[in-house]
Amino acid sequence: MKNNEIILILDFGGQYNQLIARRVRECNVYSEVVPFDISLEKIKEKNPKGIIFTGGPASVYADDAPKCDEGIFSLGIPVLGICYGMQLMTQTLGGSVARPDKREYGTTDVQIDNTSLLFKGFDTKNGFLMSHTDYVETLPSGFKNIGYTSSCPNAAIENVEKNLYGIQFHPEVNNSVNGTLVIKNFLYNICGCSGDWTMSSFVEESVKNLKEKIGDKKVLCALSGGVDSSVAAVLVSKAAGKNLTCIFLDHGLLRKNEGDEVEAIFKKQFDINLIRVNCQERFLSKLAGVTDPERKRKIIGEEFIRVFEEEAKKIGTVDFLVQGTIYPDVIESGLGKSSVIKSHHNVGGLPDYVDFKEIVEPLRSLFKDEVRKTGLELGIPENLVYRQPFPGPGLAIRVIGDITEDKLNILKEADSIFREEIANAGLHKSINQYFAVLTNLKSVGVMGDERTYDYTVALRAVETTDFMTGVWSKIPYSILEKVSSRIVNEVKHVNRVVYDITSKPPATIEWE
Ligand code: XMP
Secondary structure, X not given: OOOOOEEEEEEOOOOOHHHHHHHHHHOOOEEEEEEOOOOHHHHHHHOOOEEEEOOOOOOOOOOOOOOOOHXXXXXXXXXXXXXXXXXXXXXXXXXXXXXXXXXXXXXXXEEEOOOOHHHOOOOOEEEEEXXXXXXXXXXXXXXXXXXXXXXXXXXXXXXXXXOEEXXXXXXXXXXXXXXXXXXXXXXXXXXXXXXXXXXXXXXXXXXXXXXXXXXXXXXXXXXXXXXHHHHHHHHHHHHHHHHEEEEEEEOXXXXXXXXXXXXXXXXXXXXXXEEEEEOHHHXXXXXXXXXXXXXXXXXXXXXXHHHHHHHHHXXXXXXXXXXXXXXHHOOOOOOOOOOOOOOOOOOOOOHHHOOEEEEEOOOOOOOHHHHHHHHHHOOOOHHHHOOOOOOOOHHHHOEOOOOOHHHHHHHXXXXXXXXXHHHHOOOOOOOOEEEEEEEEEEEEEXXXXXXXXXXXXXXXXXXXXXXXXXXXXXXXXXXXXXXXXXXXXXXXXXXXXXXXXXXXXXXXXXXX
């Protein structure tokens, strides 16, 4: 990692904090989110080109208001305070913050002084997202006003001599047109960044570091076929070559042809040592007769570990175990609660059972979209890189009730038709997750002159950004009609197709 150019983002608990880090990285400058109370020593050690204070829900006058080390303002490092961050800077340096009766919320016209380095290239009036109650009332000495709105007298301030800047609005969100330019101006005009952080420099640097770390030692990786573990495996393979062994468990609960596709990519395209363990029968027999979704998850999780352990034993002691941990999983907010993480049941919580000396997490500093870009950079096919999320327990939680091989096969066929038609219609990038469910329901139908009594398949498609909430996707009727007709015609034992029109909440995305 090129650590010579890093921006630190001090997290004061605002909801857009990770977005700020991403925007900075989009400007090709590496950034890290750190707790607001990070020590001066730590900051000096990281030697950032600039520091950004995020917004946050507190008032600077609250007893438990999060405060940073005041020494930050004397380090000579440029600081940009956003919202709460600006108010904290003001209060700490001797200005005052006031609480009006009303909050200001929404995209608002901000009049700015476009001779400021922060606003280079802007018109004098710009729409930015304001979302605050408190505002800066009087400026600390040495500061000057560079922006205001009709209800916020100090919407932007600067102390050029000390390189300190504050903005009441949120440049990181999409509602702030040209918001990224504010961030870019801070990075390039004020912090003097050169912007050499790109995914290709990341790959180059990571491979170099991994080579140094791994040398000719042995590395093991559990490959799920998901984006993170795939990108991690390929990246490590560039450094470890044949010293990397990937174990890929095909438990029969993957989608149609998925096992073969994963094998082809890793063995043929990347020439990686891949052990594909075909353990469908083993999983099916453990799952026989089990109907409770949580029991299914538990059985699959346990069995996964057991099989992996057996395979790893055959390989013997390894020096490193690769994990596909990504940045949102490791950010510490400093406010006591970590960022949004699904505690969700990832089949693959392995290490305890495997004989290894150290964990390697090559994607630890990347956001999901950066992991995807890295994947593309490494030559991993687009359909894998942009694969929709797929639950660890796989199709086991999409066959409602007990699981049999026949039911799995019906589901695989129906699901494959649905996915194919969504892709044909060009909807695969706008719908975030879509799949078929084999409901345990049989109903009466008629085919030719014959009465049928067969399964009902449900189609599920959601649009979401965080998978914690989501809305059902308004797929055009003509496409639903085609999918329905293809499924009942092409998949034996299905005579009815229904579309799930429930959002999350109250429903979840998966049916189990
Ligand atoms: P729900 O159904 O809770 O799903 O709305 C939210 C997201 O999580 C995925 N999901 C899982 N992922 N193991 C996983 O790795 C699981 O047991 C599991 N259950 C749900 C689901 O596909 C959706 O993306």
